[in-house]
Amino acid sequence: MTSPQVAKRARANTAGDDHTQLTEISIPTQEQLKILTTDRVVELLQMASMKHADVNAMVLNAIQSAQDERRNRVIDFDYHSKSIWKTINVTYRSMKGSRQYDIAFDVAGEISSTISSIAARCVEFPNPRNRRSGLETLRKIGKTICLSSNDTLGHEVQQQFQSDPCLENAMCDIVSEMSAQEKEDICNEAMGSESLIAKLEELAKLAESCCVFEGIGEVLDLLRGEEVEGGSQDESEEEGYDEDEDEDGHEHGHEHGHENDIY
Template identity: 25%
Template sequence: MASKSSKRTYASFSEPYGSSSLLSNPVPSAKRSRRNEPSLWSQILSLPHPTTQSLLYQICHANPNLAAFVQSAHNARLAEEAARPPVNFDHYSRDCWYTMNKKYKRLSCSKQFEMMGDICQVLDESREAIVAAAGPDVRWETRRNALEVLRKICKSIALCDEPQIRHELTKDGFMLGQFADSMQELARGMNEEEKERYKAEGLYEKLVDLSNDCGPDDMEGLPAVFRIFDSSHEDGDEDEQDEALDESEDGGDCDADSREYVGNLYDDDTEEENHPGEEDEVGFGTAAIGLPAGVRLGALREIYSQNYQQMTRPGQVLHQPPVIPSQPPRTKVFSIGELS
C-alpha cells in the first residue's frame, strides 16, 4: 500500500534543514530611525490663537499669492453668512417675561425673595446668549433684533407685575446696568448707515421711550446708548464748529497783526515828530553836567549858537532866529555806573 505524501509547507521550503536561514532574519535598514515627532498640523493646533493669526499675517504679507487664499476664504464666509437667515431672539424675551411675571406669581414675598437667584440667572444667561450670537460680523438684521429684544427685557423688568421681584431687580440698578452695557456693545457694532436705518424703522424712538419706563437711577447707562446713535451728528457739528473757530482765530490774528503794524508806524512817526532833537538834547545836558548854574546857562547858549551856525548855510538867513531858552533844557540823569 502506497504511503500518503505529506504536503510541504512554505516553511519547509524556506528552511529545508530546519535551521534558520539568513533570509528569515530581518535585514537591518541603512536609514536612521526617526523618533515619532508631532506633525505640522498638531504643532499648529498647539499654538495660541493670537500667535497663529500673527504668523498667518506675516506669511501673507511676505507672499501676496497666499494672501489671495485668505481673501477668498473671507469672501466665502461673508457669502455664507449673508445666505443664512437672521437669528430671532424673541424667545428669550418671552422666557424672561414668564419668569418674572408668571412663574413665581403665587409665592409670597419672602418666597419670591428666595427665588431671586434663579430669576437673575435666567436674565443673565439670556443676555449673554444674545450678545454672543449678535457680534459685529453677523448680519445687521440679527443685531437689530438682538438690540430690540434687550430693550423688551429691560421694559419687562421695569414694568414687572410682581412688586417684590421688580424691587429686587431695580433697587441697585445693577441688573439694568448690565443690560445697558450690552446694548452699548451692540450699538457700537453698527456703522453709520445701519444706525440711520435703525432710526428710520422707528426702533430708536422705542429705545428712547425706555427712559420713561425706567427711573433716572435705575438704568444709568442708557444715555450712553443714545450718544452712540447721535455720535455721527455730534461729530459733524463739532467739526463745523472747529472749522468756524479756526477761521475766526485766523481772522483775529490777521486783524491783530494789521493793528500792530499800523500802531508801530504811528508810534515811529509820533516819536520822530515829538522828539526830533532828543539825541542833541541829551548831548547838551551831558556837556553841561558838573558846571555852576550861571556858567551852565552860558555854555548852553554857546552850544545852541554853534549848532545854529552849523545848520545854516553860507549866505542863508533864517526868518526867525533861534530862541534861546531862559531855563536849562531837560537833562537826562545817569547813574554812577553808567558814567564810569
C-alpha cells in the same frame, strides 16, 4: 539545446500601488486629528499653506465660506424676551414672597447672562438684521424689568439692575457695530409708537422713573451720532409717556404686566 530563460523578478512599483497604500496608511483619521488642540491645528494649517499653494487655496476658500456664512446668518432673538417675561411674571408667581426673594438673585443673573449673550452673538454674526433684532429684544427685556415690580421677584430683579449696567452696555456694543446708515435708518423711521427710536425713548423715561438703566441716554446718543460724555438728557423727554396705554394704544394694568405691553 536552448536553455530555458530564467524569469526575471518583477521590480517593486514604488510609484504605484505600494506608494498609494503607504500614503493611505499615513493619512491621520478624524479621531486622531481630534487629539490635537485648536491652536496646534491652526499652526499646522498655516505651515501647510505656506509650503503648498493648493493647500493655501483650500484654506482661504474655507475661511471665505465661513465668513460669508457668519455675515449671512440671521438670528431672531425675540424668544429671549418672551422667555424672560414669563420667568419674571409667570413661572414663580405661585411662590411665597420669601421664596421669590431667595431666587431673585439667580433670576437676575440669568437675565444678565442672556443680555450679554445677545450682544456677543450680534458681534459674532455681523448681519444688520441681527443687530436690529438684538437691539429690539434688549429694549423689550428692559421694559419687562421696568414694568414687573409689583411682586417680590419683579421688585428684587429690578433692584439688581439699578446697579448692573449690562443692558445699556450690551445695547452700546450693538449700536457701536452699526454702520452710519443703519443708525440713520433707525433715527429717521416714521415717528410714532411703533418706531424703534420712539420705543427706546419710552424705555429711557420708564428707566428714569424706576432708577434703572442709567446709560440708556448714551445708547440714544450713539444712535444719533452724538458724542457720549457720561450720559445726557435728550429729546426723548419732550414726549410724554402714558402709563395706561401699551405701545398699541391699548389700556393695560401693571400688576405683573402683560406680555403684549412689551411689544
